Amino acid sequence: MTTPRRPYLRARNGRARVAALLRTEYEAGASVAVLVARHNISRSTVQRLLHEAGARMRVTPPRPPTLRPATPDDLDTLVASWLTSTRPRAPGP
Numbered sequence: 001m002t003t004p005r006r007p008y009l010r011a012r013n014g015r016a017r018v019a020a021l022l023r024t025e026y027e028a029g030a031s032v033a034v035l036v037a038r039h040n041i042s043r044s045t046v047q048r049l050l051h052e053a054g055a056r057m058r059v060t061p062p063r064p065p066t067l068r069p070a071t072p073d074d075l076d077t078l079v080a081s082w083l084t085s086t087r088p089r090a091p092g093p
Helices: 012-027 032-039 043-052 072-084
Strands: none
Touching: 012 032, 012 043, 032 043
16 A cells, blocks of 8 residues: 655645644654654654754663563573583573
């Protein structure tokens, strides 16, 4: 299924109007994902229009890695490696 064409994005004045609307919503706190869903425009087009409208993009800080809790098997492996002075193997899948 193809998405419908949006001639208003090709016209200079219509494109500027959509870009200004997106910028207003974005600066009011809407995320790019929300704008994509709300206006049915691809993520790259939303970002391009925000850039054209002069919006300052928010940067999401990277998430820290997720640590899984140690299992009794992990602890047994670590204790055994400490007792035998060998390096522990990485847990398998």
